Amino acid sequence: MSSSNPYSKELQIACLAVQRATLLTKILLEAVDKGAIDKFDSTPVTIADFAAQALIIGSMHRAFPDDDFVGEESADSLREDPELLDRVWQLVSTTRLEDPESEALLATPSTKEEMVDLIDLGVKGKCERQGRSWVLDPVDGTATFMRGQQYAVCLALVEDGEQKVGVLGCPNLNLEKGTVSEDVVDRDGYGLMLSAVTGQGAYIRPMGRGALAPATPIPKIRVVGTESDDDLSGLRFVDCAAAKSSDFEKHAQFASRIGAPWPPRADLWSAQMRYVAMAVGGCNALIKIPKKKQYRSNVWDHAGGMLIFEECGGKITDLEGNPVDCGLGRVLADTYGMVAAPEGAHARVLDALQRFSKETGAW
Template sequence: MDLSIPYAKELNIASLVVQRATLLTKKVLEAVDKGALDKHDSTPVTIADFAAQALIISALHQAFPDDKFVGEESAQSLRNDPELLERVWSLVSTTRLDDPQIESLLAAPETRDEMLDLIDLGGNGDGGRNGRIWVLDPVDGTATFMNGQQYAVCLALVEDGQQKLGVLGCPNLNLEKGQILEDVVDKDGYGLMLSAIAGHGATIRPMGRGALLPAKPLEKLPSVSSTSDLRFVDCLTANSSDNEKHQQVITRLGAPWPPTTDLWSAQMRYIAIAVGGCNAMIKIPRRKSYRSNLWDHAGGMLIVEEIGAKITDLDGASVDCGLGRTIAGCYGMVVAPESIHGKLLEAVQQYLREVDC
């Protein structure tokens, strides 16, 4: 670990806690495959969400006791459901990395009550512009997680409203096709992890069961001069986005539609841009009032920015991560290589002016 790089200790701990949490989610999926859990109800993903959040926050809270948290889950439903509580506790208390020396760097809850309180550190976190805040989504892509498709364990460090670090563990990520496909998964290993430190680039590494495996730098996004060379990632089944408007904008640009890559998980769409097969994304919400959750974007945004993408809202403003549990000031989104972002943003704005007339 190169301690001369800012946030090097944070990156090391964050990468280890994400790797441990991905092993936990894999255990849940194995239980589904063996019939121990019913994939047709919400129990498996609920257990994975709570248990992963507890393990992540436990280790970070010990390592950085003054830091705060924003997480998707709160523990009230576990307090109200003793059976669910026991299932989550069983998973939290037994999931460890195989390397004892590495595992010793990571705290884990010692009691059920401690586990509940740790989960609530995230679920009750308000976010904001002051100080250091860890933002986490234990399982981003719950529907595809249940289907054994693509999902991510997501963690970001936001300091004074700015992303400083992002780590995304993608347990099913398999790049043998040169891009991400929902059903092309890593059946033999533990997937891939992508990470970034602000101003210091982004990396990718395979995940394992113990010490971190070697990482290599992610390549920069190629420069794009023509909008017809844009290749979009989208989610055609998303309820929050207006895909009819997406289609109108993208076909006007001369780019392919349907999108080159179609993924349910919001964070996996950033990963798709980072690893190839696509290089752009737009989000035109169906409702003017819609705002995304912070944990659906923090970390993934940083990774693609570090390889040369520019991200703004539909007005061209940068995304503010210091406004609470949502990206409250951000209506919609445009993501593209910096060389072409302005043209793409202009095309989106022109189309929206026409349809709003």
């Protein structure tokens, strides 16, 4: 990573922090597999969320002490449950990268009290139009995490309301078949990391236990047809049949209307992993028609992943064609639904979707 590039320090520390947090989640899953932790309750997910958030915020806060943090987890339950606190502390205090130079760039809380205070920084923060906020989701895809399927450790820098850095650690990601699947996972290694800085393209690298591996550029996604071509049958959707917030049936109707293949090429629970599927997993489009008019997404479910897709040649708007604004707080308050597609095809996809809505009352 060249120090002459904007945000080079932010990217380096973010990638190392995410890699260490993904290592932590793998260590926890190994304990579950060995029967050391009961997989039939929510404890492993809780420990992973808290521990990963503590490690990530600890490192980013030391490197960038004036920055804000936006995360989902509050440490209240840790303060109320000494046994749970001890288990989280055990994982946080013992997880280290095996490369001393890389580990030296990071930080680890020195006491349990410092750990819970770091976790709480995440619930105090807001993404606003001015200033810098690190947005994180320590385990995006908690249900699939416990099933040994796809999940992501997510970190993004939002500055003055715009994404600047995005890092997704995908510990189970396996691209041997060219697609992203819940059940095709990396059993032997530590998965893959995707990262991007605005205006600098997107990159992918294998993850491990030590220093960062070299990153390779992610090729631009393929444009569907031509800019004057109404044929959208080349769209390859990613979606989630089990999602409660979006209308999977209407998505299917739209795909049928434009002649695109359905069921979706990838069906993924983690919202962030859907951006991964569009970047490197053979998909090139995503739509989200909410079931409820008032629904708005949390910023940590999309920040970072959106940037990676955009740096791969994609474009993302809401259903009215407005850009996604990350500077309105902890939710994407002005973003109703979503349309993601290759930049050269996005206008045609949006137009087709809006015509579909007028004819069917989809929203």
